[in-house]
Amino acid sequence: MAAKEIAVGSSSFSGGDPCPICLGPILQESYLDTCFHKFCFRCIKQWIKVVSSKVSKPLSSVKCPLCFLADVFDVPRFWKLKKLLQRNRWLESWLRRELQALMQEEDVDIVLHHLVGVMDSFCKRTEQRHKQETRSAEAFQEQFKSVIAEAGRPFLMARTDRFVDELELFLASGLNMEAYDAVYKQRLDWNNSREVGVSNEAIEEENRRTRATPNLFLFEEDSV
Incomplete structure (x- = not known):
């Protein structure tokens, strides 16, 4: 996995969703070339550095923090x-x-x-x-x-x-209590919406508006 910088300049930011890591405006908008999730360049660079050092793996093997969340109930x-x-x-x-x-x-x-x-x-x-x-x-x-x-x-x-x-x-x-509650509720709401026939577009919009960014607790094998 590699982070690719798009915007140039520390004052540049996107007007969309906040950075999933720092929760602030995305500065120097960057994305991952495997899944195209967007982050601040400094945030995702630091994430990759910390995780790779924690598990003693090369930078290219570190999993995206948002993709990691997709597997929290595995x-x-x-x-x-x-x-x-x-x-x-x-x-x-x-x-x-x-x-x-x-x-x-x-x-x-x-x-x-x-x-x-x-x-x-x-x-x-x-x-x-x-x-x-x-x-x-x-x-x-x-x-x-x-x-x-x-x-x-x-x-x-x-x-x-x-x-x-x-x-x-x-x-x-592997999440803390607040993160577990947020992710569990988000998935529960999504399942309930699917059961009553709410459109995929409405579900995605609601998830975007209420998306939680949990505080992750990394197991040794989880980030690779």
Whole structure:
């Protein structure tokens, strides 16, 4: 992937959408020659530099940040690459919010720490077994969801399966809470619009007007 500068001069900017990275007017309008998404030249140049250094890959292999978002709910890839074993810094905050909403209680610390402990134990056992045996991604996924459902059912009861599915989506996305909510809502609105027969043009216009630019949390393999 390469960034190609179009406009010249630091004061030049386009009158359309803001830069997806800095959210300001696009200065020195630039696009990527693989997907033609537009950014500030300095913004996309810095993005490529930071990501390529993070994953130790050549600049040409870095994925566009907007194209990256198209795959945020790639659940099969999440399990195939065993990304569950990588720490998610926003997990406890997300769990607290979801548990408070589902249980209709403010103090959910006991349940929260119980679920986090179950997940930590599962990950540690998985890391140990990974050196000795090979399990399919499907088996890994099924076992995790079964363990979490068993741990959460005494507290969540009929809402348990929905909670486990939501947890899986959040972990697979790799996004922070605000970004996850924005992308999830955007996709939900898009699906609802398709169901009631709204035209593609209207959907695209609404997505353009309300497009969210999430704060990305990059897994090691995600940017290549």
